[in-house]
Amino acid sequence: MKQRPAPTRVVVLGGGTAGWMSACSLAKLLGPRVTVTLVESEDIGIVGVGEATLPHIRGFVEKLGIDEAAFMQATHATYKLGIDFKDFGRIGESYVHPFGTFGEEVAGVPFHHYWLELQRQGLAEPIGHYSLAVTAALAGKFRPPTTDVSLTSTYGYAYQFDATLFGPFLREHGKTLGVGRIEGKVVEVRQDPESGDVTTLVLENGQELAGDLFIDCSGFRSLMLGQTLGEEWEDWSQWLPTDRAAALPCSHVTEEFTPVTSAIAMPAGWRWRIPLQHRMGNGYVFSSQFLSEDEACAAILGAVDGEPLAEPRVLRFRAGRRKASWRHNVIAVGLSSGFLEPLESTSIYLSQMAITYLLELFPVGRQIDPRDRDEFNRLVDMEYDRVRDFLILHFHATTRDDSDFWNHVRTMAVPDTLAGKMELWREAGRVEKYSDGLFYDASWIAVYLGQGVMPERHDPRTRLPDPAQVARAMSGLRGAIVSEVAAMPGHRDFLTANAARLARPS
Numbered sequence: 323m324k325q326r327p328a329p330t331r332v333v334v335l336g337g338g339t340a341g342w343m344s345a346c347s348l349a350k351l352l353g354p355r356v357t358v359t360l361v362e363s364e365d366i367g368i369v370g371v372g373e374a375t376l377p378h379i380r381g382f383v384e385k386l387g388i389d390e391a392a393f394m395q396a397t398h399a400t401y402k403l404g405i406d407f408k409d410f411g412r413i414g415e416s417y418v419h420p421f422g423t424f425g426e427e428v429a430g431v432p433f434h435h436y437w438l439e440l441q442r443q444g445l446a447e448p449i450g451h452y453s454l455a456v457t458a459a460l461a462g463k464f465r466p467p468t469t470d471v472s473l474t475s476t477y478g479y480a481y482q483f484d485a486t487l488f489g490p491f492l493r494e495h496g497k498t499l500g501v502g503r504i505e506g507k508v509v510e511v512r513q514d515p516e517s518g519d520v521t522t523l524v525l526e527n528g529q530e531l532a533g534d535l536f537i538d539c540s541g542f543r544s545l546m547l548g549q550t551l552g553e554e555w556e557d558w559s560q561w562l563p564t565d566r567a568a569a570l571p572c573s574h575v576t577e578e579f580t581p582v583t584s585a586i587a588m589p590a591g592w593r594w595r596i597p598l599q600h601r602m603g604n605g606y607v608f609s610s611q612f613l614s615e616d617e618a619c620a621a622i623l624g625a626v627d628g629e630p631l632a633e634p635r636v637l638r639f640r641a642g643r644r645k646a647s648w649r650h651n652v653i654a655v656g657l658s659s660g661f662l663e664p665l666e667s668t669s670i671y672l673s674q675m676a677i678t679y680l681l682e683l684f685p686v687g688r689q690i691d692p693r694d695r696d697e698f699n700r701l702v703d704m705e706y707d708r709v710r711d712f713l714i715l716h717f718h719a720t721t722r723d724d725s726d727f728w729n730h731v732r733t734m735a736v737p738d739t740l741a742g743k744m745e746l747w748r749e750a751g752r753v754e755k756y757s758d759g760l761f762y763d764a765s766w767i768a769v770y771l772g773q774g775v776m777p778e779r780h781d782p783r784t785r786l787p788d789p790a791q792v793a794r795a796m797s798g799l800r801g802a803i804v805s806e807v808a809a810m811p812g813h814r815d816f817l818t819a820n821a822a823r824l825a826r827p828s
């Protein structure tokens with residue numbers, strides 16, 4: 323009888339969000355093909371931020387066999403329908419980037435072209451009025467979308483959760499999946515002298531941990547990929563100059579909390595406001611070229627609405643990524659692979675994507691096929707590049723000239739890839755098409771229009787139908803959205819009504 327090959331010994335270094343997401347996924351989805359051991363150090367701790375997510379996380383939670391209610395309860399989570407941007411394009415203006423669409427295509431022409439035509443005639447309401455997700459978010463309403471093809475299926479949702487509780491929740495889940503956990507500090511990474519592959523992690527207490535495949539989730543330290551293998555860092559701070567955050571939790575001031583993350587532009591960056599069940603997460607993301615840490619701490623203390631629940635905590639980072647995320651037998655997931663500032667809540671998504679690609683390309687047997695490794699690196703790079711361009715757009719597409727920071731980002735040169743996308747939009751109202759990666763048309767449209775980047779032309783086919791008919795259809799859509807939203811429960815009411823399932827235990 324043919325013997326089953328011995329399982330691949332996977333060692334995960336790091337027990338933050340990325341480490342536990344990786345360990346649980348590999349254990350659950352590869353089953354007997356692997357053994358998974360995770361090593362983490364309480365002395366070092368985790369970064370402890372990362373409260374806002376993208377809708378993709380729902381599929382992740384589901385695939386791991388996690389009950390949504392149990393997860394939301396354990397992490398004090400709320401629902402998120404998008405991000406509410408204030409003062410980015412111009413002080414006093416705001417828009418929501420929704421997890422959902424604006425209207426729908428008619429006769430092969432995307433909705434926003436009809437909106438542009440109506441706008442030309444002076445008849446359009448703001449584009450957000452034609453999105454159920456935007457309207458619900460601004461009204462503070464929430465109900466999960468339907469799965470049919472009606473209006474109530476045109477949006478998605480994500481979670482806002484306590485980042486310090488997500489890892490521990492996954493750790494408990496990992497135990498049920500057979501993930502081994504070792505507490506201790508790794509002080510040495512041993513490599514095979516011939517191949518350069520990592521063979522063993524040595525802990526402070528002398529314990530040795532051998533493996534076949536190593537997942538580096540050691541956070542910004544990037545202990546295996548960065549420090550041991552010396553993988554080069556590609557720096558993107560010329561386009562994304564924010565490099566610090568002053569984080570500050572505070573209490574809620576009202577009974578209601580919005581199903582949306584707020585991003586509010588500030589003189590040297592922006593601040594987040596993330597409503598959780600038990601508190602509000604806040605943080606000022608800023609550039610140290612334009613503001614000192616003390617000034618940022620004072621600014622965030624002055625900006626929050628509730629009672630501060632701690633002293634402001636400053637985190638330091640750099641925008642960019644490792645040139646490759648998989649080298650030898652080491653795969654970096656999470657902050658050890660790269661980081662793009664948190665404006666669009668993309669970091670946990672990037673970990674999730676790396677894990678998904680790794681599962682698809684996981685070595686058969688002990689031998690790593692270099693083509694799989696190259697493909698993994700190509701896919702991860704593509705994801706980072708897409709996110710990078712989208713983030714830069716939020717800073718660059720502005721008329722703000724009220725501070726050195728905004729003058730810098732408004733006038734800086736942007737990557738050619740973004741310049742090309744913006745040109746296509748400005749000339750013809752078109753969004754560059756791609757089939758993989760994050761942020762499709764509705765996202766780009768939300769930011770372009772929300773930040774006042776208007777195209778010179780739009781699709782001439784929008785002039786074929788009778789204009790009165792188009793206007794009637796648009797106002798019919800708006801009416802349907804308003805009545806759907808009126809019938810939705812408030813965000814807190816929805817959580818309370820489902821309290822037994824979802825609310826945090828008192």
Ligand SMILES: Cc1cc2nc3c(=O)[nH]c(=O)nc-3n(C[C@H](O)[C@H](O)[C@H](O)COP(=O)(O)OP(=O)(O)OC[C@H]3O[C@@H](n4cnc5c(N)ncnc54)[C@H](O)[C@@H]3O)c2cc1C
Pocket residue numbers: 335336337338339340341361362363364366367368369370371372373374375485506507508509539540541542543545566567605637639655656657658664667668669670671673
């Ligand atoms: C200011 C800020 C805001 C953010 N906001 C968001 C957001 O809204 N949404 C989002 O998706 N993401 C956000 N992120 C990113 C998010 O926090 C991370 O993607 C996520 O927490 C994953 O971190 P990690 O697991 O890679 O690293 P960490 O949490 O830093 O974990 C590293 C782990 O490695 C261990 N470790 C390190 N060295 C050793 C060693 N020598 N021996 C043993 N163990 C070791 C540590 O103990 C720890 O367990 C934000 C990040 C920052 C900085």
